[in-house]
Amino acid sequence: xxxxxxxxxxxxxxxxxxxxxxxxxxxxxxxxxxxxxxxxxxxxxxxxxxxxxxxxxxxxxxxxxxxxxxxxxxxxxxxxxxxxxxxxxxxxxxxxxxxxxxxxxxxx
Amino acid sequence: xxxxxxxxxxxxxxxxxxxxxxxxxxxxxxxxxxxxxxxxxxxxxxxxxxxxxxxxxxxxxxxxxxxxxxxxxxxxxxxxxxxxxxxxxxxxxxxxxxxxxxxxxxxx
DNA sequence: ACATCGCGTAAGTAGTGACTTACGGTAAGT
DNA sequence: ACTTACCGTAAGTCACTACTTACGCGATGT
Numbered sequence: 001x002x003x004x005x006x007x008x009x010x011x012x013x014x015x016x017x018x019x020x021x022x023x024x025x026x027x028x029x030x031x032x033x034x035x036x037x038x039x040x041x042x043x044x045x046x047x048x049x050x051x052x053x054x055x056x057x058x059x060x061x062x063x064x065x066x067x068x069x070x071x072x073x074x075x076x077x078x079x080x081x082x083x084x085x086x087x088x089x090x091x092x093x094x095x096x097x098x099x100x101x102x103x104x105x106x107x108x
Numbered sequence: 109x110x111x112x113x114x115x116x117x118x119x120x121x122x123x124x125x126x127x128x129x130x131x132x133x134x135x136x137x138x139x140x141x142x143x144x145x146x147x148x149x150x151x152x153x154x155x156x157x158x159x160x161x162x163x164x165x166x167x168x169x170x171x172x173x174x175x176x177x178x179x180x181x182x183x184x185x186x187x188x189x190x191x192x193x194x195x196x197x198x199x200x201x202x203x204x205x206x207x208x209x210x211x212x213x214x215x216x
Numbered sequence: 217a218c219a220t221c222g223c224g225t226a227a228g229t230a231g232t233g234a235c236t237t238a239c240g241g242t243a244a245g246t
Numbered sequence: 247a248c249t250t251a252c253c254g255t256a257a258g259t260c261a262c263t264a265c266t267t268a269c270g271c272g273a274t275g276t
Contacts, residue, residue, distance in 0.1 A: 004121065011119030012264075013112065023192055025199060029223060042265055044224055059203070063222050063273045068203055069196040078189055081182065084131055088177040091133060095167070095176055120234075137253060150235055152254055171243045171252050 002054060003080040006073040009053035014038055015046040019055060019069070026059070026068035110162060111188040114181040117161035122146055123154040127163060127177070134167070134176035 010016050014036070021032050029047065033040040047067055050056045054073035059066045118124050122144070129140050137155065141148040155175055158164040162181035167174045 004124070007115060007124070008119045011116040016112070016115070023195060026203070039266065065223065068199060069192065071193070071197045071200050074189060074192055074196055078186075078193065081186055081189065084177065084182055085179070085186065087131060088182055089179045091176060092179050095134065099167075147236065173253065
């Protein structure tokens with residue numbers, strides 16, 4: 001069920017942008033918010049959601065808080081997706097073959 | 109950018125439940141809605157969103173519409189996640205080592 | 217001690233979206 | 247032709263959520 005909160009967390013575009021900014025490495029809140037179209041408190045709230053989803057963690061560094069990506073939430077998402085991948089791919093190919101057979105039937 | 113719509117599509121719990129019902133194979137709308145806590149039109153709207161996200165496709169079968177998982181959206185999501193995975197894992201392990209070193213410094 | 221920096225939280229607001237009921241339209245069955 | 251089954255869409259409502267400004271707290275510097 002952990003993938004549920006991760007999905008809802010990554011659904012919001014600006015929150016996803018916050019998350020993607022951490023891909024290049026750990027960053028403080030101010031550094032993340034710099035150049036963003038939203039205010040710094042908004043970024044803080046987004047980071048709170050991402051943290052609760054297990055997607056990021058933080059480290060105290062003096063007066064500033066450094067956030068970085070936590071593989072835990074990412075791993076839960078990957079595991080969930082892999083449940084579908086093989087099965088969906090096989091079912092899709094079977095569907096394509098079924099489609100090809102139907103086209104033959106519909107010839108004049 | 110295709111992963112964005114896929115993420116917002118899978119964020120909603122009931123829509124995710126609709127999607128998960130298709131894992132066992134192609135199903136008609138009525139079959140999907142059967143036993144769900146929401147109405148059939150709601151399921152139709154969810155399927156519309158999933159289709160626009162490239163997560164499902166449909167096939168006409170007489171008077172009923174059969175939906176099945178489309179690997180396209182799933183693949184876009186996997187590709188996006190894999191961009192983070194290796195990088196995030198390495199950064200996280202480096203962070204753990206940094207943490208271990210700090211604990212040594214904090215000894216009395 | 218005081219000022220400043222960096223951040224989280226509270227409260228309030230506007231906008232989005234998930235749901236309902238009602239309706240229309242197509243395909244099959246009698 | 248008439249009914250029935252199956253589905254998509256329209257319109258309207260309610261809850262949630264992403265954002266803002268205002269505030270408070272801890273850490274650093276002078």
